[in-house]
Amino acid sequence: ETGVTQSPTHLIKTRGQQVTLRCSSQSGHNTVSWYQQALGQGPQFIFQYYREEENGRGNFPPRFSGLQFPNYSSELNVNALELDDSALYLCASSLGGTSGGYEQYFGPGTRLTVT
Amino acid sequence: ELKVEQNPLFLSMQEGKNYTIYCNYSTTSDRLYWYRQDPGKSLESLFVLLSNGAVKQEGRLMASLDTKARLSTLHITAAVHDLSATYFCAVNYGGSQGNLIFGKGTKLSVKP
Numbered sequence: 001e002t003g004v005t006q007s008p009t010h011l012i013k014t015r016g017q018q019v020t021l022r023c024s025s026q027s028g029h030n031t032v033s034w035y036q037q038a039l040g041q042g043p044q045f046i047f048q049y050y051r052e053e054e055n056g057r058g059n060f061p062p063r064f065s066g067l068q069f070p071n072y073s074s075e076l077n078v079n080a081l082e083l084d085d086s087a088l089y090l091c092a093s094s095l096g097g098t099s100g101g102y103e104q105y106f107g108p109g110t111r112l113t114v115t
Numbered sequence: 116e117l118k119v120e121q122n123p124l125f126l127s128m129q130e131g132k133n134y135t136i137y138c139n140y141s142t143t144s145d146r147l148y149w150y151r152q153d154p155g156k157s158l159e160s161l162f163v164l165l166s167n168g169a170v171k172q173e174g175r176l177m178a179s180l181d182t183k184a185r186l187s188t189l190h191i192t193a194a195v196h197d198l199s200a201t202y203f204c205a206v207n208y209g210g211s212q213g214n215l216i217f218g219k220g221t222k223l224s225v226k227p
Contacts, residue, residue, distance in 0.1 A: 033214060042119075042203055042217030043158070056214055090157060092215075102146055102165065104215065106158040 004093045004107035012113045013081050021076045021110045023091035031055070031096035032074040033104060034066060037088040049074055050096045078112075086114045117142050117208045121218035128194045128225050136189040136221045138204035147187045148205040148215065149178050158203065161189075194225045 005024045013019050025032050031050045035043035045058035049068035063079040078085055088111050092104040118141040128134055138147070146165050150158040162171045164180035164187060171178050175198065177190045187204055201222045205215040 035215075035217075042205075042219050043215070045214035045216070048214055056209055058214065102163050103160060104148075105160070106150075108157045111155075 004091060004105050006089075006091055006107040006110050008110060009108070010111045010113075012115065015081055015083060015114055017081050018077065018079045019081060019112060021078075021089050021091075021112070022073065023076070023093075023107055024073045025091075025093035026105050029093040029095050029105075030072050031094045032068060032072065033092045033094070034074070034076050035090045035092065036060075036085075037090060037109075038084075039087070043090055046076065055096070081114045083114050086112060088112075117144070117206060117216045119204060119206050119216050119218040121202075121204055121221050124219060124221060126221055126223045128191070128223065130195055130225055130227050131193050133193065134191050136191070136202055136204075136223075138187040138189070138218055140185045140187075140206045140216075143182070143185075144206040144208060146207045147180055148207070149176075149187070149189055150203045150205065152201045152203060152220070154201075161202075191223075194223075196225050196227065199223055199225045 004026050007022045033048040034046040037043040046060050047057040048055045052068045065077045068074045088109045090109045092106045094104045120139045149161040152158050162178040167182040169180045175192045180187045201220045203217050203220045205217045208216050
């Protein structure tokens with residue numbers, strides 16, 4: 001059973017650029033949630049995808065967008081990067097639906113630095 | 116809006132001592148999570164608490180949940196240096212596969 005993986009590990013971008021982060025969910029999981037963790041803070045929910053559809057969104061602007069693919073992997077896209085977007089981005093994989101469990105398994109994260 | 120508050124935010128302990136971290140949340144939720152995070156690392160799941168009165172223990176850590184008081188505690192017994200990390204509680208919000216609302220974390224430092 002493979003765990004949650006994320007790529008890249010680290011990324012440096014310039015303000016105004018666009019970035020795509022990737023997440024592969026744990027085998028058998030159909031739900032991916034994305035979180036942003038600023039330095040010294042708790043993670044904040046960005047959005048969740050369940051079976052390729054957005055299934056909830058936190059208080060983030062539209063320049064944060066996402067996708068989920070048929071294999072349940074997911075992308076987080078951020079346009080027009082701002083300095084405050086510098087953070088650790090975590091994805092969490094879980095099994096949603098009526099047979100779903102309670103655990104959300106977190107990937108290792110992508111550290112994004114915006115200069 | 117669901118809010119999750121942890122205290123203390125910083126905790127310096129001596130090895131061998133006991134201490135408790137508190138997690139209060141503002142509205143009803145059907146589950147509460149505790150995670151550990153080492154510097155620069157991701158979140159490691161410690162406990163998932165699903166019902167009022169639930170108590171779970173793993174090694175020197177014990178977590179409990181009082182849904183009526185909207186309070187969870189993480190008790191540390193006879194702390195050791197390896198427990199030094201940041202501990203987060205998180206509450207499920209929005210249904211069966213809702214999102215997690217996290218507290219700000221408690222940074223624990225255990226000193227010899």
